[in-house]
Amino acid sequence: MNTDASPMIRFVNVNKWYGRDHHVLKNINLEVRQGEVVVVCGPSGSGKSTLIRTINQLEPINNGEIWVDGIRANDPRTNINKLREEVGFVFQHFNLYPHLSVLDNITLAPIQVKKIPKDLAERTAMELLERVGLANKKDAYPANLSGGQQQRVAIARGLAMNPQVMLFDEPTSALDPEMIGEVLAVMKQLAESGMTMMVVTHEMGFAREVADRVVFLDQGVILEDAKPEQFFTDPQTDRAKQFLRQILAPMHQ
């Protein structure tokens, strides 16, 4: 089990290439402590989605080490399926299973992977649906839900495995503006409950309000790793300054 001293997620000299020439992650060193909320931001193509996907090995890495809760994720001897049970993942495009009801979406993995009895899994699922405000939608199919609702179900689906860490890959980027708030509210509530979270997002309001640290990535390199206040008021690199100008006031450059 994890102690407070050792990090929940640790990158050690991680490198990844797409093909031979595209060096997408360059010598990444990063630690996320238990209960910490880290926002990862950066321009498009900076490697932030790739970075977060390497943690549960949806993207393999070429060299370096990734540790999750004291287990080395990129060790071929590691049972990667077991490790993934501990790491919830929320996708930009929700990726709910369209052939299953909301309730079945949430209970499928607990029942099939963790072998939890159906009635217990359903009770847990209902509690989680209650928490994300969608208990009345348990029998609906994903296609009948709005984007914001689908993403909240996806978060509940991840939480149903009772993970140690939750990873979010641009969870609000595919949403209509008026639905972003409901998803961020659920994430904020989750952060306050003490969940370790790593969030790729451009929602700077969320970063400012909820994150413990902001990591700024550009061309596969971590350029900034700072507390939100420091990142927003006093970024150290010109690239980050430019990025913040563009993202905070896109009309005035």
Place this chain on the structure above:
Amino acid sequence: MTLNLNWGILLEESATGDGPYWTLLATGLQWTLATALTGWVIALLVGSIVGVLRTLPYRPLALLGDIYVEVFRNIPLLVQLFFWFFVWPEVVPQEIGRWMKQDMPYPEFITAALGLGWFTAARVAEQVKSGILSLPRGQKNAALALGFSLPQTYRLVILPQAFRVVIPPLTSEFMNIFKNSAAALAIGLTELTFQMKQMVEYSNEVIVSIAAVTTIYMTLAFAVNRGMAWLEKKARVPGMIGGGR
């Protein structure tokens, strides 16, 4: 020109000594049904496995699936049936070959059902593969990210969706297997078309014989079509392909 059609011939005693002509056709229908349905079960099983193999992230297995499809799809069904019936028993170890030729029960039926099944499996594999590839990549990732093994991912997430997508093309293959079973007359299976030829020869009522058998084939195909349409409707899920009308 006047057509002199004697529909009553169906009820007349046949010259083969097997009862009235309609019983000839009934026997044929039984073998057609048995061959097509057995073949279909084999085709679905083998075709699903081969189709899945071709989408796996393991090169050798995918290649194996590709080879299967190329071989079975590129050789005429009739040639395949001849191969299994006449050539195969000669190439296998002598003991087995002798058993096939002498002691294997219903050799024509078994050869026809297997041959038809393997042939159709290549076509089913093609449909299953395209069904799997039509799904968004995120579906697989979402399952893997929750800790599902690859087999679980296929069984619980990918295949239930892929099969829904390919019900319409599979319907065509299911109908085809009934029609293709007529090729089995070449290895002597007394299926419907074989019996039609018998009836033509003995009764000389060419048009009536062919018309009767045509009607039976059309009814079979129609029934399959309706059955699959029912299945498609039953399996329909809101928002998935096939729901739009």
